[in-house]
Amino acid sequence: MALLCVHAATAQQVAHPSPAPPEPFVLTAPPAQTPTAKVPDAALAGNGDIGLTFGGSPGQFKLYFGKNDFWRAYPVYPGGGIALPGGLDVTIGELDGADYKVTQSPTEAVIRGSFSKPGISVATEAWVAAMHNTVVLRLTSTKSCTAQLRLWAPDGNTGVVKQGTSGNVSWVTRSFENTPLLEWPSHVALAMNAPQGAIRLEPGKPVTVTVTLYTNHDRPDWKEAAVNEAAGMNESGLQAIYAAHAKWWKDFWDRSSISISDPMLEKYYFTSQYLFASSSRPGKFAPGIWGPFITKDSTAWGGDYHLNYNYQAPYWAAFSSNYTDLTDNYDQPLLDYMDRGRVHARTLLNMRGIYYPVGIGPKGLCTTRWPLTPDEMEKRYATRENTIDSGYKFLGQKINAVFGAANMLMRFYSTYDETYARRVYPFLLACADFWEDYLKLENGRYVIENDHYGEVMPNLRNKGQWRHMLGDYNSTLSLGLVKMLFKGMLEVSAVLQTDAARREKWRHIVTHLAPFPTQEIDGRVRLKSVERSPAEWHSRAMGLARVSIHGLILPGEVCGPVTDPAFNAILLSDVRHWKDRMQQPGEWGNTLGNGIETCFPGAVRVGYDADDILQQLKDRIRASSLPNGWITQSGGGTETLAAVPLTVNEMLLQSYEGRVRVFPNWNRKRNASFHQLRAYGAFVVSSVLSGGTVRQVDIVSEKGRNLEMENPWNGNPVKVIRNGKKAETVSGHVFTLKTKAGEKLRLVKG
Structure with missing residues (x-):
């Protein structure tokens, strides 16, 4: 070969089916959108x-x-x-x-x-x-x-x-x-x-x-x-x-796999995993909005780390897919910005802790300054005022640092890795410092003022007139993520045996945050985006939507059918009405702009009909995707790589409410299996559904934590096999098993 170099165990055991190799995408015409400022x-x-x-x-x-x-x-x-x-x-x-x-x-x-x-x-x-x-x-x-x-x-x-x-x-x-x-x-x-x-x-x-x-x-x-x-x-x-x-x-x-008897979704599932693994690796810089697939300078949004969901979302499926090491690069940019974040909090808000702008980069870089001259500011944003918030784009949002903490908590719950927890704890603690100062206790409840549900900023559309929209009060995004933070602080500090004296305050915040706002319209109770706001668009009857999902369900993880069934019923009702706003296939959840990786798994978690979710997901893919298998949306790139894997994983295995549930939102008439998906509590789980019955559940306990599990066999007795030997039998709708680190359990119907 000529070479040139350019360097730059039981009788009931059921084998887990081996999925077919991921199907390739075949491109039959030269690319028409390469080079590009977005996804090629x-x-x-x-x-x-x-x-x-x-x-x-x-x-x-x-x-x-x-x-x-x-x-x-x-x-x-x-x-x-x-x-x-x-x-x-x-x-x-x-x-x-x-x-x-x-x-x-x-x-x-x-x-x-x-x-x-x-x-x-x-x-x-x-x-x-x-x-x-x-x-x-x-x-x-x-x-x-x-x-x-x-x-x-x-x-x-x-x-x-x-x-x-x-x-x-x-x-x-x-x-x-x-x-x-x-x-x-x-x-x-x-x-x-x-x-x-x-x-x-x-x-x-x-x-x-x-x-x-x-x-x-x-x-x-x-x-x-x-x-x-x-x-x-x-x-x-x-x-x-x-x-x-x-x-x-x-x-x-070999690390994990699924089989759901749907060739189209399996193809996009594995291709999305491939593209994410091609974009992120431990020991390297984290991928920005477009990953490493850069074909020109000055890509959209600078290809930066956008902290009000774009940076976090690409990693969400990696935890349950058992690719935790591919998330190793996520934390460093957030840790590197802490010194500047402390300065922002102190000088702009007179608060302790950290306060982050909407966009950062590696090595403590802020990517989101307003234009440096009034002329350029006027050209791009219809105002000459380029000193808003000392020249930094916070866009009315205080929650960016806590949004960044979400992935840290997801990884911690997935692994209970104390070494990792110690590494990120200073960041989590700085977030807690900020929100202890920022929250206001009014009439026995903690409220959040002037942290905005959406970005509030001057632009050409509003002709530079934006301040009249400031004033959101108790945004569902803010309430959910702050509750997520302090729940996490209680758990992480307990595992690390630190800051015990502060836990009473944190517990009081968790239990006394203002309730998530709702309203009744035409006899139906639905979610409000904010309790009140001067911005007119909040008065529209939106119900559960992408941004509120971020606070409540994903990555906020403070709501669900286990946590609060009555409130979950309100959210589920909102999802059932998403079709009301559709004008064509692919618009379900309003995800053509942003949010396919949020709304679809969010709908799974609240318990919406599984078959309809799969059909809507396929319609959405057909509506906007590229010949290389990348599902596109107008507002970002790499975050869509989590959409199909996370939706499918959440249908087959859920654990975010502290309870492991297999096939929690799946049509039991459809055969499916999964191998080595990861559950909260540091459990690695495999299971097979065939002929309408869960055949078995295999679990590896990495850290020896107690396993709370929803009975896969509708309350019938469950036989437990530990490390290949028959052990106890348990029953009931929910049961708890003690485990040891490294122990292998098999559950079969008794």
């Missing part, structure tokens, strides 16, 4: 740090390389945010006008292409090495032809581009440094162990091009590392890289 429509691959977008046409392949840690650390977008390192163009003139077929295979994490016309056919394979900073492209032609290679980095946006050679290695670098307001430098290097220019493809003789990227955030010798690896790449090394890649992805797919 091309085939995608990644290793959680480097993203490969396979764009272009048969005559000119355009490989775009994104990287989660390559940022222009400027505090305003457009201009600031994640940036494009560069790409590789491969031009084969003989393929102009050829047929286009590109297959994105999640099983192997490989993109395969087939480009044919009379007299010539070229096959390609492209992948991002799971364990190395290497992108691989393999070309095989049926006819002698020339392929032109051009390694490039984009000019502009204050980036400094250099290129050169070192021995037989050609390299390109791009750097952001030494410009006003830039908070830290970023450098990236790509290197090729052949001159820029032509290579020859001979019939049946594959040529492999590999691409590796290093930044200064990877290592201090970022350029030297790229050049040295380019010079040293050989065929045996590439084979070792592929072996490590194949093993990583095999292990990934």
Whole structure:
């Protein structure tokens, strides 16, 4: 193989069915939305740090390389945010006008292409090495032809581009440094162990091009590392890289699985898992709104960490899917911003604790300053006042830091990992400090003033007139997330055996927060978004919606059929009326704009009809998704990757109310199974539903906590097998089992 390198136990035991390999997406036309400021429509691959977008046409392949840690650390977008390192163009003139077929295979994490016309056919394979900073492209032609290679980095946006050679290695670098307001430098290097220019493809003789990227955030010798690896790449090394890649992805797919006898949803379930795993990896920078699939500078919202749900949501399915390690990178940006968050709280609100703007980046970066000049402010926001909140975009919301705490609590409940809890406890405690100060005790209840349900800001639509909309009182978003926080503080502090003296206050807050507001209209009680507000739009009868779901159900997790059946009935009634606002298939829950990852699992948790949820989910996917399997919405990108996995997982297993429930919202006439999904309490659970009956439930107790479980057999006796030996029999609608760390339990009908 020619090689060129561009571096940048019982009788009743039932086997858990092995699901079919994830089906690939096949693209039959060149991508029409690549490059883009949002999600590209091309085939995608990644290793959680480097993203490969396979764009272009048969005559000119355009490989775009994104990287989660390559940022222009400027505090305003457009201009600031994640940036494009560069790409590789491969031009084969003989393929102009050829047929286009590109297959994105999640099983192997490989993109395969087939480009044919009379007299010539070229096959390609492209992948991002799971364990190395290497992108691989393999070309095989049926006819002698020339392929032109051009390694490039984009000019502009204050980036400094250099290129050169070192021995037989050609390299390109791009750097952001030494410009006003830039908070830290970023450098990236790509290197090729052949001159820029032509290579020859001979019939049946594959040529492999590999691409590796290093930044200064990877290592201090970022350029030297790229050049040295380019010079040293050989065929045996590439084979070792592929072996490590194949093993990583095999292990990934073995971690958990589901089978629901619905090929379409299974295809999107596993593709969404693939795209998330391609976007996020421990030890690397966290993915922003578009993950590492960057095809231009100045992406929408700077591709930043948007804290009023966009940053948090992509991770939500990872906990129940047993991919907890893929969430390791989530906390660091929030921890890094704490010093600035304390300054915001003290200087802007005279509060203890932390107060975060709507958007941040890595390494303590704020991405969401108002434009720096009145002229630019007027152009973009219809007002010359660019000093609102000292120039930072809080948009009327105080809840962003607590919103960030939600994922920390979800991970803690999923693992009860004390080492992890100690790492994030200072952040949680700083949130508690802030809200102890901010809450007001009025008439025996804690109330929340001027924390807004939605973003309140000047813009072109309101012609810069916005202050009259300020004044939300007891927003359901705020009430729910604050209750979530203090419930979490009680649990985490108890496990860590710290701050016992503060728990009485925290308990008092949990039990005395203002009730969630409701109203009766036309004889039906429904949820109100806020108790009161000067903003006219709150007076409309909305009922349960995406933002209130965030506070109450996901990620707030303070409501549900176990927690408060009567209030849950109100929420369920609201979901039943979502169809009232639909004008066409795919609009259920008003999720075309935002919220598919929120409204669908939220509907599952309140107990809405399972079959209708699945049908509405499929209609929503058909209404707005790309040929590569990415479900799209107008307001964001990576958060939709949680939508299908989380919806399905919550149908098969729930535990967020402290009680494990298998198939809690599933049509028992439909066979289904799941293997190694994760439940709160640090339990890993598997089960099979067949012929209308739960055949068995297998549970691994990682931390030896008590297991409260809803009886899968409608109150009938349940036999418990512990580590392969028959143990006790339990019964009742709900039962509790004591467990030991590492113990394996099997439950079967008695």
